Amino acid sequence: MYICICKGIKESDVRELGQEAIVCPKKLAETLGLDDKKNCCGRCIKNISKFVEIAVEEVTLQKSPLMG
Ligand code: FES
Numbered sequence: 001m002y003i004c005i006c007k008g009i010k011e012s013d014v015r016e017l018g019q020e021a022i023v024c025p026k027k028l029a030e031t032l033g034l035d036d037k038k039n040c041c042g043r044c045i046k047n048i049s050k051f052v053e054i055a056v057e058e059v060t061l062q063k064s065p066l067m068g
Helices: 011-019 025-031 048-063
Strands: 002-004
Touching (some): 002 048, 011 048, 025 048
């Protein structure tokens, strides 16, 4: 599912970053190329906490004892 229309970023792209332990808003924005007004229409930076949520979910899943 696309979560950024301008740059074609999918939820799975953010999950992959979470797997690489990239979960802070600044680092996520930088890595996804959303770090300045030229690169972002404003919608993604405004909702960067949603990106963080998705990335953190991935870290949490990896640490789950059920996931081995
Ligand atoms: S929707 Fe992500 S930068 Fe515009």
